[in-house]
Structure formats: C-alpha cells, structure tokens
Amino acid sequence: METITMSQAAQFVDQKVTINAWVTNKRSSGKIAFLQLRDGSAYFQGVVLKSDVSEEVFDTAKSLHQESSVRLVGTVQADNRSTLGFELLVEDIELLGASEDYPITPKEHGTDFLMDHRHLWLRSSKQHAIMQVRNEIIRATYEFMNNNGFIKVDPPILTGSSPEGTTELFHTKYFDEDAFLSQSGQLYLEAAAMAFGKVFSFGPTFRAEKSKTRRHLIEFWMMEPEMAFVEHAESLEVQEKYVAYVVRNVIDNCEIALKTLGRDVELLEKYTKTPYPRIEYTDAITLLNENGFDDIQWGDDFGSPHETFIASQYEQPIFILHYPKDIKPFYMKENPNDPRTVLCADMIAPEGYGEIIGGSERIADYEKIMTNIEKYGLDPEAYAWYSDLSKYGPVPHSGFGIGLERAVAWLTGIEHIRETAPFPRLLNRLYP
Template sequence: MEQIQIIDAKKHVGETVKIGAWIANKRSSGKIAFLQLRDGTAMFQGIVVKNEVGEEIFQTAKNLTQETSVWVTGEIREDSRSKFGYEIGVQGIEVIGESHDYPITPKEHGTEFLMDHRHLWLRSSRQHAIMQIRNEIIRATYEFFNKHNFIKIDPPILTGSAPEGTTDLFETNYFDQKAYLSQSGQLYMEAAAMAFGKVFSFGPTFRAEKSKTRRHLIEFWMMEPEMAFMHQDESLEIQEQYVAFLVQNVLDNCELALETLGRDRAILEKYTKLPYPRISYDEAIDLLKENGFDDIEWGDDFGSPHETFIANSYDRPVFILNYPKAIKPFYMKPHPTREDVVICADMIAPEGYGEIIGGSERDVDYDHLLGEIERHGLNPEEYSWYLDLRKYGSVPHSGFGLGLERTVTWLAGIEHVREASPFPRLLNRIYP
C-alpha cells in the first residue's frame, strides 16, 4: 500500500492508500462519520461508514478529537461536491498522537488570543492558504529573476553602517564596535551588480519603527534586485513585469487558497495588464489637493489615506515618480533639470494596501555622493567602500525593493500584514 500526501489524491483515484494526517474537525450522523483531514499539503474529507469498517474502527473515528494525529487507510474517490474534488473512503484508522483540549476551536477567537497561539493558528485553513500564497510568491520570484539572468547574492544581516540613517535600526555590540541589523541589503547589492551585472537578494530586514499600523512589521522579508547599465525607466519596466508575473502565478497556482480566502480572481486579473500607470509626485500632490486633502503640502511624504486615494484613482498598481530630495535617502540620483527632486519611484498597490515597491536610479557621481553622505550627517569613512564603486568603472545603475509581507497581504486580500508572516514581529510582540 502506497503512502501519499493529500495533494496527490487525484493521481490515486480508485487506489487504496495510506495517509498521515491531523483531524481538523469531525461530525457524525448515526452510522457515518465525516473526518476533515489535513496533512500540510491540503485538506479533504474522510468518510467512515460503520457497516463497512465495523464497530471498533467506527468508535475510534467518533472519539477522535481536534488535532489528533492519525494514520488513515482507504480508497481515494472523486468528490464533486467539495472544492478539493476528492475524498477518502476510510477503511482503517491508527491513532498516532492524541490531542486534548485544543485551544483554537471552530468558534470565534480574539486577535490577541490567536497571536498568542500563532504556533497553532498556522494550522487553520485560512492561515494555510495565506502561507501557500506567500510560498508561491517566493517560488515565482526565483523563477522570474532566473529567467531574466539575475544572480542571487546574499547581503549581510549584520552591518556597520546604515543605508537610510540609524534612527530606525536595531543596534548591537559587534565585539568592540557597534553593528546594526540590516534595514536593507541595497548598498551591498550595488557592489554585487558591479561584479555580476544583474543581481537580486531575498532575506530578512529589520526596522525599529515604533509603528502599530496594519502595514508595518518589525522584521520582514525583502526582494532587492539591482541592475547595472540600467536607467530608471528600464527599471520600472522590470518592476511592473515582475509584479504582474507574481499575480499571474498566484492566479495559476493558488486557486484553492484564493477560494478559501474569498479572494476575487477577477480583481487580481486586472493587475496582470501592463503597463501600470505612472504619475509624478507633483501630479499626486495636485490630485490630492483637488480632492479635499488639505493636510498635504508639497514636500510631505504620503500617509496611508493619501496612498489609498491615489491608488483608488486607478484600477492597477500605480507608480509615483520623483519624490522630493529632502524626504529620500542620500544615494538617489539627482534629477537632471531640478534640484528639489530625485529620480525614484514608489509602486502603490490598489485596494488600500499602500507602497509595495520603493526604487530609484543610484547616484554615480563620487563628489556629489560624498556631499550627500556628509549632508545626511553620516560618517564618510563608514561608506568608503560604497564610494569606491564610483571610482572604479562606475556605470548607471538602478534597483528596487519589494516587501514580501505587504505583497502577500495585498494578493491574499487580507486586512493586516501580521497574517502574512508565519511568526510576525510587531511593536509589542516577540512571542511565540
């Protein structure tokens, strides 16, 4: 008898198989018990008929408790009534590990309770669906960048300097000097791009922002591509192709997860249509002022209500180009005809999910970049290696960063970014 996973049930219709699973739920009516079985790959129903299995196995089935682990044997059958499309006619049950008083029951629970039990909450069908979408975005990311001849480079997590200033960094002792948990791998990816042409990284980043919004995590994962011999306009094309590719792969490969979450596929399909709209920061300010946003002035950064309104003015993600120099990091290339803005862009996701990509063309002028480092109050000695990139064969180059959890939140259609991370780190939460 072959041992299979639930996700492969369609390959074994009519066969008697063995499956290791947990009991997600159960109900019985007289002489039939219905078991909701999950094994981590998918969930389907096990049918236990008393007349077919006998009194002992039937009583075992009736007495199973939520999250008890079992070996189940039986015949795989098609089931047109279920979303999954298959079920197992149970012939035998062997209890592996009993579960008593499982804390997360089918009733409603408060968010704090569920977060305290995140190690168990991950087992629920909704959380399972979200993690499947997260996994697909990661898988598709590697496929996209490999197809486009990028090389994956891993920047360090412990750094001696900060790409965007030290105010939002976690500081630690690195033997006899200070070090910081990385808030971005970008500067190192620029060095890698000078060696390999087109590179990308994917890893954890840390921001010590004391933020409690539904868009912010303390620890999150970033995709950070960097491209030599590339100006900003070409980078924007890569960005929109990448995001559209992610959306299409979630549509193609996460059908059951999207259905579990109640995500409207027709909405997501609109996001595969390219190109995405582009507006300047100046135009975005005008749009907001024309529509009653009296709290925003030129030079301000956008808050959540502003980004939401701008995004809702379009039916797809929108690029906002060329932000004021004063609110952006030191490494962005100055605009060729204006001193007050830099060559950069944020991609704002529709439906109120905010910025999912930030990117720019990088400054390549040694003297100008040195001046910006000093103007930002940073120590040039700590950035001497970064300045070296402008001394030895400098070329135009651009890059961007995509926040994984925000993208998961958006494509899954969920409300809060905390569900997009398996074990989220929030302002007041580091357990479990």
C-alpha cells in the same frame, strides 16, 4: 499500497492508499462518520461507513478529537462537493497522537488569543492559505529572477552603517564595535551588481520603528534587485513585469487558497496587465489638494490616506515618480528635468494596501556621492567602501525593494500584515 499526500489525490482515484493527517473536525451518526482532515498540503474529507469497517475502527473514528493525528487507509473517490474534488472512503484508522482540549476551537477567538497561540493558529485553513500564497510569491520570484539573468547574492544582516541613515535601527555590540541589524541590503547589492551585472537578495530585514499600523512589521522579508547599466525608466519596466508575473503565478497556482480566502480573482487579473500607470509626485500633490486633502503640500511625504486615494483613481498598481530629494535617501540620482527631485518611484498597490515597491536610479558620480554623504550627516569612513563604487568604473545602475509581507497582504486581500508572516514580530510581540 502507496502513501500519498492529499494534494496528490487526483493521481490515485479509485485506488487504495495510505494518508497521514490531522483531524480538524468530525461529525458522526450511528452509521457514518465524516472526518475533516488536513495533512499540510491540502484539506480533505474522510468518510467512515460503519457497515464497511470493524467495530473498533468505527469507534476510533467517533472518538477522535480536534487535531488528533491519524494514519488512514482507504480508497480515493471523486467528490464534486469537496473543495479539493476528492474524498477518502476510509477502511482503517491508526491513532498516532491524541489531542485533548485543543485551545483553538471553531468558535470565534480574539486576535490577542490567536496571536498568543500563533504556533497552533497556523493550522487553520485561512492561515494555511495565506502561507501557500506567500510560498508561491517566493517561488515565482526566484523563477522570474533566474529567467531574467539575475544572480542571488546574500548581503550581511549585521552591518556597521545604514543605507538610509542611523534612525530606526536595532543596535547591538559586535565585539568591541557598534553594529546594527540590517534594514536593507541595497548598498552591498550595488557592489555585487558591479561584479555580476544583475543581482538580487531575498532575506530578513529589521526596522526599529514604533509603529502599530496594519502595514508594519518589525522583522520582514525584502526582495531587492540591483541592475548595472540600467536607468530609471528601464527599472520601472522590470518592476511592473515582475509584479505582473508574480500575480499571474498566484492566480494560476493558488486557486484553492484564493477561494478559501474569498479573494476576487477577476480583480487580481487586472493586475497582470502592464504597463502600469504613472503619475508625477507633483501631479499627485495637485490631485490630492483638488480633492480635499489640505494636510499635504509639495515637499511632504505621503501618508496612508494619501496613497490610498491616489491608488483609488486607477485599476492597477501605480507608480508615483520623482519625489523631492529632501525626503529621500542620499544615494538617489538627481532628476535632470527637475533638480528638486530624484529619479525614483514608489509602486502603490490598489485596494488601500499602500507602497509595496520603492526604487530609484542610484548616483554613479563620486563627487556627488561624497557631497550627499556630508549633507546627510553620515560618516565618510563608514561609507568609504560604498563610495569606491563610484570611483572604479561607475555605470548607470538602478534597483528596487519589495516587502514580501505587504505583497502577501495585498494578494490575499487580508486586512492586517501580522497574518502574512508565520511568526510575526510586532511592536509589542516577541512571543511565540
């Protein structure tokens, strides 16, 4: 008799198996007990018929409390009423671990309570579904990058400088030197791209930004590719193909999770169609001004309401191109068609989820890099290694970064980014 996971049930219909699980809920009468079960791979129902089991087994079934752990022996049966399509006709139950007074009950709980019990809240069906989508985005990302000739490079988390200046950084001591938690691995990836051609990283980054919005975390995961011999227009094509690929895989491989979350799959299907629309920053400002947004003018960065309105004009993610150079980092290449702007783009997600990708073509000219380092008030010695990249065989190169948690929020359709990380770090939350 084989021990299986619930997700393997389709391969064992009408066969006797063993399943290890937790009880999420139960209901029983004098003759039958229904056990709602989970094992980490899926959710499942166990049916215990009093007439088919010993009195001891039936009494055990009736006495189980929420989140008790059990080992079940039974026969897998097809069941069209089940989300998974199967259930288990139970013959034997072994109680592995009792659970008394589980704090998260089927009633409504406040957000603070649930966040204080995040270590338990992860067990719920909705949180389980969100983490499944997160995992699929990660899996599909590695697959896309591997299939397109990228090599993974891991930049350091402790750095001596910042790619975007020294604001919003977590400071620490590195023996007798100052160090910071990384807010991006980009500069290191540019160096790696000069060695390997196409590289990407996927790891944690940190922003000491005192923001409480639903779009911000203090610690989050970034996927950042860098590509040598790639100019801005080609980079945009890579970005949209990557996003469409990820959405396609989430639709194809997370059917039950998306159903649990009530996500509109037909809407997600629209996001798999490329190319995505593009709009110039200047035209986006005009669009906003013509529609009652008098709080923004050329040279300003977009806020959440602005991005939401611009995205609402389209049915797909949209690229906003060529932002003013004064609001962008020092490493972005000047736009030859408008020297006030740089060759960059932000990809704005539909449905009010805001920016999910930021990217640009990087400067490959030593004199311009040095001029910008001085202009932005950065320490030339701290960036000496980076400026070397534009001295020794510089080439056109581009890259971008996508925040994993924002992508998860968008594709799952959840309102707040705090539910997209297993243990989110927020402005006022370091527990659990």
